[in-house]
Amino acid sequence: MERSAVFWIVRDTYVLIVRSLRHIFKNLDQLMALVIQPIMFMLLFRYVFGGAINTGSTTYVNYLVAGILIQMAAFGAMTTSLNVAADLQRGIIDRLKSLPIASSAVMTGHVVADLVRNVLSSIILIAISLLVGFSPTASIQDWLLITAILLLFTLAFSWLAAIIGLLARTVEAVQWISFVLVFPLTFASSAFVPTKGMPEVLRIFAENQPVTHVIEAMRSLMVGTPMNDHALLSAIWCIGITVICVPIASYLFRKHSTK
Amino acid sequence: MSDNDPIIARGLKKSFKNVDVLDGIDLRVERGTVLALLGPNGAGKTTTIRILSTLLPPDGGQALVNGFDVVREAKQVRRSIGLTGQYAAVDEYLTGRENLEMMGKLYHLSSNDSKRRAIQLLEEFDLSEAANRIAKTYSGGMRRRLDLALSLVATPPILFLDEPTTGLDPRSRLAIWDRIEKLVYDGTTILLTTQYLDEADKLADRIVVIDHGRVIAEGTSNELKSNVGNERLELVLPTEEEVRKTIEALRTEVLRQEDNRTITVAVDGSITHVKKILDLLQNSAIEVESFTLHKPTLDDVFLQLTGHEATAAETEEDKIK
Ligand SMILES: Nc1ncnc2c1ncn2[C@@H]1O[C@H](COP(=O)(O)OP(=O)(O)OP(=O)(O)O)[C@@H](O)[C@H]1O
Ligand SMILES: [Mg+2]
Numbered sequence: 344m345e346r347s348a349v350f351w352i353v354r355d356t357y358v359l360i361v362r363s364l365r366h367i368f369k370n371l372d373q374l375m376a377l378v379i380q381p382i383m384f385m386l387l388f389r390y391v392f393g394g395a396i397n398t399g400s401t402t403y404v405n406y407l408v409a410g411i412l413i414q415m416a417a418f419g420a421m422t423t424s425l426n427v428a429a430d431l432q433r434g435i436i437d438r439l440k441s442l443p444i445a446s447s448a449v450m451t452g453h454v455v456a457d458l459v460r461n462v463l464s465s466i467i468l469i470a471i472s473l474l475v476g477f478s479p480t481a482s483i484q485d486w487l488l489i490t491a492i493l494l495l496f497t498l499a500f501s502w503l504a505a506i507i508g509l510l511a512r513t514v515e516a517v518q519w520i521s522f523v524l525v526f527p528l529t530f531a532s533s534a535f536v537p538t539k540g541m542p543e544v545l546r547i548f549a550e551n552q553p554v555t556h557v558i559e560a561m562r563s564l565m566v567g568t569p570m571n572d573h574a575l576l577s578a579i580w581c582i583g584i585t586v587i588c589v590p591i592a593s594y595l596f597r598k599h600s601t602k
Numbered sequence: 603m604s605d606n607d608p609i610i611a612r613g614l615k616k617s618f619k620n621v622d623v624l625d626g627i628d629l630r631v632e633r634g635t636v637l638a639l640l641g642p643n644g645a646g647k648t649t650t651i652r653i654l655s656t657l658l659p660p661d662g663g664q665a666l667v668n669g670f671d672v673v674r675e676a677k678q679v680r681r682s683i684g685l686t687g688q689y690a691a692v693d694e695y696l697t698g699r700e701n702l703e704m705m706g707k708l709y710h711l712s713s714n715d716s717k718r719r720a721i722q723l724l725e726e727f728d729l730s731e732a733a734n735r736i737a738k739t740y741s742g743g744m745r746r747r748l749d750l751a752l753s754l755v756a757t758p759p760i761l762f763l764d765e766p767t768t769g770l771d772p773r774s775r776l777a778i779w780d781r782i783e784k785l786v787y788d789g790t791t792i793l794l795t796t797q798y799l800d801e802a803d804k805l806a807d808r809i810v811v812i813d814h815g816r817v818i819a820e821g822t823s824n825e826l827k828s829n830v831g832n833e834r835l836e837l838v839l840p841t842e843e844e845v846r847k848t849i850e851a852l853r854t855e856v857l858r859q860e861d862n863r864t865i866t867v868a869v870d871g872s873i874t875h876v877k878k879i880l881d882l883l884q885n886s887a888i889e890v891e892s893f894t895l896h897k898p899t900l901d902d903v904f905l906q907l908t909g910h911e912a913t914a915a916e917t918e919e920d921k922i923k
Contacts, residue, residue: 351710358707362696369695369736434691438752441655442708443680 355444359452366426367460373422377460380418381468384411388535389475396536401566404476409562410534411472412465413554416493417529419461420500421521423453427508428517436596447593454501461497462490478566485564492564492574495581496557502588509595528554533562553580608633608668608682608760608791609654615662616649616815623649625815626663631793631808636786638806639795646815647795648688651762654793655685668760684753688764688795690745691752694738698729698748701737702755709756716755723751728777743774750778754785761785763794767801779804799823799898811907818907827898833871834896835879838864844888851886852879869895 368374388407398406427450430436439449469477481489507524511517531548532538532555538546549555557580560573609631616624624646631637639647652658654665656676665672668682693701699720706716724730727747732740737748750766766782767775782805786792796802802809803823811819811826819826834857839845842862849856849865857866869875876895883890 354710355708358704362693362700362704365700366695433694434687434689435693437652437657437687438685438691439708440657441680441683441685442705443677443710444708 352445352448356448356451359439359448360455361452363426363452363456364459367456373460377419377464378467381411381415381464382471384415385468385471385475389472392535398537401568402476402478404472405478405566406562407535408469408472408477408479409558409565410529410532412468412493412561413496413558414525414529414534415464415468416461416497417500417525417554418521419464420457420497420504421507421517421525422460423450423457423501423504424508424511424517424521425514426453426456427505428511428514431509431512432514440597446597447589450502450505450592450596453505454498457501457504458494458497461493465493480567481565488574489561489564492557492560492577492581495578495585499553499581499584499588502585502592505592506588506595509592528552533558553577553584556580606633606669607631609637609666609793611650611654611663611665613663614650614653614660614665616646616653616658616660623815624653624660627812627815627817629793629810629817631791633791634786634789635807636782636792636794636805638802638809639793639812640797640799640802640809641795641812642797645812647812648764649815650812651685651687651764651793651795655683655762656680657685682758683760683762684756684758685762686750686753686764686766688768690742690749692737692740692745692748695736697734697736698724698740698744699733701748701752705752705755711756719755723754726781727751743770746770747774747778750781757788757790759790761790761792761794763792765795765797768797799827803827813907833869833898835867835869835876836860836864836894836896837867837883838891838893840889840891847886847888848883851882851888855879863891866896871895871897 366373367377385407388411389404393403393407396403396406427436430439430449436449440446504521507520508517511520531541531545532552533549534554538549538555541549553576556573556576559568560570560577562568563570563573607630609629611627611629614624614627615622627646627650629637629639629650639650641647649658653660654667654672656672656679659673667679670676670678670682672679692698693704696704702720702723703716706719707713711719721730724733727750729744729747729751732744737745740748746766746769750763753761753763763782767778770778779801782792782794786805792805794805806823809819809821809823809826810817837848839848840863845859845863845865849859852867855867855869857868859865867879869879880890880893
């Protein structure tokens with residue numbers, strides 16, 4: 344039976360998405376990280392820094408949730424780097440590359456698994472934060488928007504992460520590269536403290552980088568801080584990053600002479 | 603030999619960071635036959651296979667697989683081949699069954715066909731019992747068998763096997779040999795690499811020996827072995843005096859003296875020849891403590907062809923890795 348090329352791209356991608364989704368529940372270490380990390384972050388930041396940081400009229404718990412959610416999503420996306428690098432190291436990418444399938448399919452699988460993983464850990468995080476005093480004012484529509492922004496952000500970061508995985512090649516290299524990339528981006532942002540108190544150069548960076556826009560947009564939707572044009576800028580950044588990264592990742596995947 | 607041979611390589615070149623890894627490899631595999639690529643560590647076996655299976659572009663030369671150019675028509679090549687890499691590439695977090703079913707679907711079999719094929723292959727490769735365990739829990743041999751099964755999901759007409767039996771116990775090794783013979787019987791064309799002459803001997807119609815990225819010998823296993831010389835009879839004698847007497851009695855047939863009690867004699871491998879020698883010694887009242895018959899090994903081929911031991915040259919390259 345002859346099917347169109349598009350049909351096969353979609354089915355190959357679907358098969359590989361199912362593969363990566365299975366990993367979520369069979370790779371127990373990653374599953375543990377998924378559950379424990381949000382709880383740890385929430386409790387530590389809430390109780391260790393909570394008393395010391397001035398977030399104006401918003402309580403620190405209310406301020407914090409959007410920040411932790413996005414930091415978690417950024418780190419979560421790095422599982423894509425890890426999984427891509429692990430595939431490379433184990434020769435699975437070689438095997439898949441010797442098949443007549445679309446070059447983006449393998450990574451799309453990992454990226455979609457990331458989206459699912461991040462939604463799961465976000466739900467856990469929000470549940471925990473409700474227990475420790477989070478009081479959102481968001482309506483249903485707001486929550487849908489929040490979810491949309493979170494997914495867009497994860498999508499952008501996961502594709503970026505796929506590139507990192509392909510370039511780093513080994514799980515060990517991914518670990519330090521993602522550390523070097525994600526820590527500055529998430530800490531030099533409005534995730535945990537307002538940018539007002541930062542030194543000039545840092546403040547300008549923090550206020551204009553995508554992570555801050557995404558956090559501010561989510562925060563505004565959750566607890567009513569000023570929105571300005573954060574939502575629009577978030578969308579532009581995330582879509583922009585995705586549009587640039589997908590072809591680069593596909594190219595690297597095909598091109599890569601792995602060992 | 604013809605221009606429709608399913609695997610043809612002409613003058614393949616590849617270098618990594620200015621080191622020439624392949625220096626003009628020529629190969630040709632006829633339909634329905636097995637070619638064994640024989641060579642020591644670092645000879646360029648894996649690199650050759652990676653180029654032929656479209657994973658690596660060559661720097662020079664040309665390769666046609668199933669009539670398609672591996673660079674310009676990679677997609678068509680991929681439709682005609684199955685690949686088992688040197689290191690078992692199974693998805694550790696999927697079960698054996700899931701691995702096989704996934705591969706079936708990626709080869710564009712229907713969902714039902716993929717399931718059926720998976721069951722069949724699990725059976726054939728003695729993995730039925732472990733079918734529903736994740737591959738992370740498999741032993742090395744089981745992984746290897748699953749790996750090989752994965753490359754057979756789609757019954758491709760051309761198969762590349764990179765050291766298919768390295769690290770397997772004798773039973774699994776025989777099972778895989780069996781399987782490979784069956785494939786050839788069904789018309790599959792196979793290019794495999796190995797470091798073992800006996801494996802090449804058993805499976806291959808033709809053997810290409812490579813070293814340092816160059817073809818240094820080519821032929822059937824018998825042709826290669828006759829180059830190296832025949833089998834050797836090793837005699838251990840009780841005293842140096844007996845050694846001296848033996849050398850005197852056998853003269854030209856003595857290949858070399860290994861140490862002060864052991865000598866090696868060239869034989870053709872037949873019982874008659876061995877018996878003749880032992881009889882001769884008995885008639886000369888020479889006592890033989892023990893004897894063993896050695897087949898020519900890859901090391902002998904190498905010693906003969908390159909003047910260096912197959913393994914010795916490699917230690918430094920392995921360090922770089
Ligand atoms: N990606 C790479 N980068 C640099 N050097 C490489 C790369 N791939 C292979 N080499 C080098 O090329 C040479 C040939 O490697 P290859 O893997 O083809 O050997 P091989 O015959 O398969 O050896 P083995 O029996 O150990 O598997 C080796 O010296 C290896 O170090
Ligand atoms: Mg090799």
